Amino acid sequence: MNEPENLPKQVGRYEIKRLLGAGAMGSVYLAEDPRIKRKLAIKVVKLDAIRNEADRNEFLARFQREAEVSGVLNDPGIVTIYDVGDSEVGPFLAMEFVPGKPLDSLIKSGEMGRMPLRTKLQIAAGVAAALDHAHAHGIVHRDVKPGNVMLTEEGRPKLMDFGIAKREDASLTQTGTFLGTPSYASPEQIKEGQATFRSDIFSFGVMVFEMLSGVLPFPGTSINTILYKIVNEPPLDVKPPVVGVLPERWQGIFGRVLCKDPEGRYASCAAFLRDLLDAAVDLDKNERLELMGVLKAGPGAVAPPVLQRAHDETMYVPPEKPVVRRTGLRMAGIALALAILGAGAWLLFRGNGARTVTVASVPAQAKVMKGGQDLGATPLPVPLKAGEEIVVARPGYQSQTVTFDGSSIPPVLLQPRITSEQLQTIPEGATVVMDGQTLPGQTPLSVALWDQSRKHEITFTKGDLTLPVTFLEGETPGTQAYHLVSAREAALTGEVKTVDATTPGTLRLAAEYPVRVRTEDRDLGEVAPGGRLELPPGTHRLKLANPRVFYSETRTVTLEPGQAVSLPLPGLVNLTVETYPGSGTVMINGVPTGVESDGSQPIRVVKGSHRVTIQGKSAAPQRVDLGADKYLKFKI
Template sequence: MSERSLPADQIPETIGRYKIVKKLGSGAMAEVYQAYDPLIKRTLAVKTIRFDIPRDSPSYRTFLNRFYQEARISGTLSHPNIVTLFDIGDENGLPFLAMEYVEGPTMAQMLEKGERFRPEKVIALVSQVASALDYAHSRSIVHRDIKPSNLIVYGEDRIKVTDFGIAKLAEADLTQAGTLVGTPSYMSPEQAMGEKLDGRSDIFSLGVCAFEMLSGEQPFPGSNVTSILYRLVHVDPIEPGNLLESGLVPEKWHEVFNRVLAKKPENRYPTAGAFVQDLELCQGSWFTGLGDDTVTMVSPPVLAEATATLPQMEVAETIRAASAATAGSSAGAASSAPDPAGQEPTVVLGPAAETVVLAPGASPKAAVSDTQPMPVPPPLPSRVPARAPATPRPGRPRAWLWGAAAVLTLSAIAGAWVLWPKGGQDVVAAPTPVPPPPTPAPAPPPATGSLRVETEPSGARVLVDGQDRGTTPLDLADLSFGEHQVRLELSGFEPQTHRVAVSGAAPSGQLQAALTKVAPATGGADFLSSPPGAAVLVDGRAVGQTPLSDLQLKPGSHQLEIDLEGYEPWVGVVHVTPGSRARVEASLRPLLRVTPPPAPPPVDTSKVYANTPKDVDTLARKVSGESPSYPSDRAPRLRSGERVSVTVSFVVTENGEVEDVTIEESGGRVIDEVVASAIRGWKFQPARKRGTLVKVRTIFKQTFLGG
């Protein structure tokens, strides 16, 4: 049963020899099914191709030939990251492809669910796609439709590219007129403009996919196809706003994606592998590395000016008196200045200002002690702007001080007169007054500072002058003034050493450092082939010819291809471990020599062919011109049921013009002239034979019927 004859909600039982299990998906030009091959007993995928071409159209055979040609080219691809094509055929005129079944979601399905990937996983997946593309490009095969829906993820960290050759079929003049082939968001600019494509178009599309996988955004967003195509051709890619949060280096991101998404192909990476090599540098840290031994000057934080506003009570005078009394021994006394509004005084605390703390409900006078010195805070950083000396409050002179001094003087004189010996009396010495204990000097400010240490990534061990102080992020609040050596250590990253200066001018600051990953140790590999002299490609990059000894590679799995002209390519994987040496031996199989069918003879453009499907692929077709009218003014009037016919043959040229008009069956001289004259004014779409415009002779019969 033909697929086209089934209702939309049913699937065919078989396609070719393959038993259909279930429908996997559908698109604009294809249906995909999971199927079972009873002959080989394996599960596979069957894709049917739909085009709106009438099967009786001369173009249908041309399409089938093109379909088989593109499928055969795609079938020659043998790569671990390309879906393998097993078979081609047609079922009741419906072409189909039987290919490898890969169980897993497409990248498009994963992105639609909002799934995000770590940069290292994206690079691992993109690297596999790049290997597949470089392999195909080395054989002059361009995919033309690299997009997330054509990338199948399986086994969590493996990926395969599907639909090689399908896009080129769609680009042929076989679809409906005006239909846009391909997905605009992933097209290269030259593809959007209908220009000739090469492998660099696929590299652009791969760059768009990598951009979206890393950032969750498309580089050329738009609300409709027109806006997308305009941005694609004329506007630079957007800048994602989450690069730092995703662990990506913005500067390197711009450099890599501005190149891979360049508007002109010559400005892009020459290979997909070269793009992936630079893409690895996008992952890293938020800050530029400071080196192994860097002196980092710690900048003090900018402190806001500290002010305290006191109400106009006697405590203001008390503070001024206390400040005046200590002015000789303390250089940094509290300075008082009138409030700009003239209502309340403002006391600005300087580097050595005394502090008065008023408890709720306490008397302002009781807050000032006569015997205990007030604590002196450490000096504020020099960035705090100095205030001008306070101006004494006008209208309140200090006359009481002079009065107090006079009273004390008179009291001293009276006391001396009382104690002075009189008239030979024994002099009794007054007891020596015990001096009060000296007021202790204010404590010097502490000579320590603070430092906040941050690293990307966090969790690094912090050693200050060789002493382990914890892990980042870390606040160090007791660093003595002077220079300190700060060492940062984290497993898997290069250690860093910084010299940090802490002083009174810079008592606090911050150290930010980006740690660099330790370069992985390499391993070796030997490559042999039988016969020797084969080219060796590792991850799509040519590295030499067999025999090749002790090639140094990064640890991990690498895609390997050993290729020699005249032999089938050998494709596999080499696993490299640090410090070890792998060995690969490839036995190459000769290619089967198939004699290609003889090329058809060239089209003879001087010959006039018959305008039939047997002689030409595309028939000549009338596109304009008026039909002949019966010359009732010059020819006998036709009675009811009476008819007269004229048969004419003529040649349609390669330009669609009519020439060599010949009357094959006459209807009378007047009628013949009218019909021939009308035909000479007709315009045709020229005929084609194997794509070449040719001349054809066609026959036209005009019949007039009396009414």
């Protein structure tokens, strides 16, 4: 790797040795702590990735959060954080230096595919142990992916980047904000912005699926396609099956770890790995025992007994759930259980007057809710009593409340939800192509009849900037403003960056004196030197004044949502006035200064053009353009 010319010599107190890697948002350097001569890795956010003070504070908060999490966790499978701070080159995080390779590079290069199954499972077991350790301490990682796993030179995995992690007793991110990496995100992160331990387990399942098969369980060529599949479709059926794993067990295990309902997933990463080890036919007894030893039992857990199989394989069997090996007896037991359950349900509903009716909707796959509980998607058999109500809802459609009349429920016809929406971009003035049709006007642009029951493809364009955006059923732009990017960046990343169009901008007055600020309709008060004030997005005509330094000016500023703008104001200089013969009170711009024009006392004045007169004297006004200290002498 070629060393960049602008490699910093120092970040904080740490001496930079060389560049380890760089990305769009930051760089990672090999560094040394001069106090204790310890090598470490320094992650630094690039300055051009920090658009405003809010961005800088957000990066610092994430680094601080990662450091706090590291303080809670102490595990050999988790990268240790040493320090966090700010510097001239940007916010930084000092962490344990792990010689090795990130797991995602091994997957992308094909090196992972050439590894034996035992090695892959050993890596997975190490990550599972680290994740379960974090969960046991109340930490949810929220961004489990191969890029956040380093593989040491000895082949041991180390989990890192807890920058968006969440403690169960604290929250540093807004509720409903989606954080994470799309391909590895759980359905609840995508739909609700919520993450729990089981969200991490889902992401871990995606990662292990990719490690073993070489493909993602929810592939797609666009972010929206990937997110839709994660929320609505089953995992990819791997063809041909993964060598060394029983195909019939593969589907059941990954169907459970990647279950859409968090409660349907494994309770821990270790439980998932144990089932996977049990399905791995290429492992002998000793290998399986060794890998199971890597996994950590949860608090208070007792390791289940190890049973010997006829074909010399070993598996864990929880004591309360002994394994039945005779398929015929197992199926008979299932049938008997279903019969008992069915009879019990019949007696229950018969006793309370309920009957089972099929709830259908047009279109299908609508959610059916009863008493606030989600029962499933249509068509769906539901036990109901006469007079009971259900709610049928689907994204993009108006929900319908239906009352059961005691006999049947006709198919529920759902009506599309039609709303008026505003399309907003940064910068403004973009043309809009919606579903193949160019809309009249430019952003900000109103769409009077937005059909939420349809998918919409929209492309914003302004000069060399563009952005394609896909809205699925039920999705609307709301109050979001969309950041336009170059066509190349749009094609490479596919990332859609938005900001709430109602987010106020921040105006910093770069001055060494206080300034009173008025808009056309209100007085914003006096702002301290170098102070900030928040203003709604848009163009503002501001009247700025400080009579004490003879400053008065009108400025026009334009703020984008969330943008921070610095407004430089004129500096101060000294003006000394001497008149002859005699003297009087100096007036600047018609305002008495209280200073005598005898040349003995300087007056603090803002730079610029001013009119100087002497109170009560008939001398002609003196026009001065001040750019530096000035001694003014004239006759009266």
